[in-house]
Amino acid sequence: MNSRLKFLLLNLFLFFALLTKAQEKITVGEKQTLFSTVLNEKREIWIHLPKTYNDTGINPAKYPVIYLLDGEINFEYYAGMSDFLAKPPYAEMPECIVVGIKNTERTRDLTPTKSGKKSPVNSNVVLFGDSGGSENFVRFIQEELKPFISKNYRTQDYSVLVGHSFGGLFAVNVLLTHPEYFNAYVANDPSLWWDNKVLISRTKDYLEKNKNFPAHKFLYVAQADNEEQNKNWNSDMTQAIEEFKEIIEKNGSLNYKHHFYENEVHGTVSYPGNYDAVKFIFKGFRTDIKKLSKNPQLLEEEYKRFSEKTGTNFLPSETYLNVVLKFMKSNDFKESEKYFNDLKHKLYPKK
Structure with missing residues (x-):
């Protein structure tokens, strides 16, 4: 296979790959x-x-x-x-x-x-x-x-x-x-x-x-x-x-x-x-993620107040706890990181 044919085949491959990607849809519901x-x-x-x-x-x-x-x-x-x-x-x-x-x-x-x-x-x-x-x-x-x-x-x-x-x-x-x-x-x-x-x-x-x-x-x-x-x-x-x-x-x-x-x-x-x-x-x-670094117990306290206000038990989501943990780790808040890691495993234990 000569180099010109290889070049054409490569371009065709890239074209169809991009076309397939361009057809991906964003679904609202x-x-x-x-x-x-x-x-x-x-x-x-x-x-x-x-x-x-x-x-x-x-x-x-x-x-x-x-x-x-x-x-x-x-x-x-x-x-x-x-x-x-x-x-x-x-x-x-x-x-x-x-x-x-x-x-x-x-x-x-x-x-x-x-x-x-x-x-x-x-x-x-x-x-x-x-x-x-x-x-x-x-x-x-x-x-x-x-x-x-x-x-x-x-x-x-x-x-x-x-x-x-x-x-x-x-x-x-x-x-x-x-x-x-x-x-x-x-x-x-x-x-x-x-x-x-x-x-x-x-x-x-x-x-x-x-x-x-x-x-x-x-x-x-x-x-x-x-x-x-x-x-x-x-x-x-x-x-x-x-x-x-x-x-x-x-x-x-x-x-x-x-x-x-x-x-x-x-x-x-x-x-x-x-x-x-x-x-x-x-x-x-x-909740204020920056305040949680100095007072990690604040998260549970604020969710308790919010739950009492609404009459429904709301808990910090696993997604939010992952965000909090990433913030604590990247800023080297070791004690707070441990607290939220323990909280995550308590609320969302691995099966």
Whole structure:
């Protein structure tokens, strides 16, 4: 074989090798379909697994689950955001499984009551005629979707419900009617104007009956600048959110935060709202790796405080302990390195 032919064959080999490499894909998640007997229809679910989920170098871990409404709109950015915020050594949250729920009949599923609202341009037309099916939808999530996720994936007993607009309305309604279903709730610009502010009445009734919300529950409400940006087109929404805020803050029993986003409108507020909501819900999760070098016991103390706050037992992940050990070793903190090595073997013994 002459040198010219060898040269051509080598270049062909390199070309196909590069072509194969160029075709490797970055996967955000996977789609699953399950049939709901409650809703009598197939539902498509999008699932994002944490980066360490299939890491064979660590013990199989269990992960909290975030249930994301309007999955077809929010899934891709939320998956990337959750990975970013869970990346050690500056993780603001634990790694989580993200479950995006794709819509079929959005108004039906997310609204708590049947609407009798007439069209402002034609009094013979009733708006949102297919509304009022949220109780069936939450049954689907609690009785069918959650068991499906728990059966097929490694889940920790901690879950978050995230919604926007009608989805935010749904999240608040679930908090009022079934607060035990989720540990934390996120309502981005919730449509609390719905049905003559029916959820405002339900909130008052709930607190009159129960006095307080259950312990360890979290609610984050993001409010867009709808009136300023849209020339008062949505003043009913603004008034309802403000009224809800006043009731919740006056009661004071809920881990609650409301944030007004003056530079965001209804269609954009969920992006920054979801980012800030995660940091609020998981505040106290992040530990200072530099402080651990001088006080290694601080890690367990802070995780204990965070667990007490959330009502769920959280432990430092094996991945984070590996990062801490690498930091201690590279900076020659021998005593701290031994402490964290012993802690790792205690929490994650080799099989």
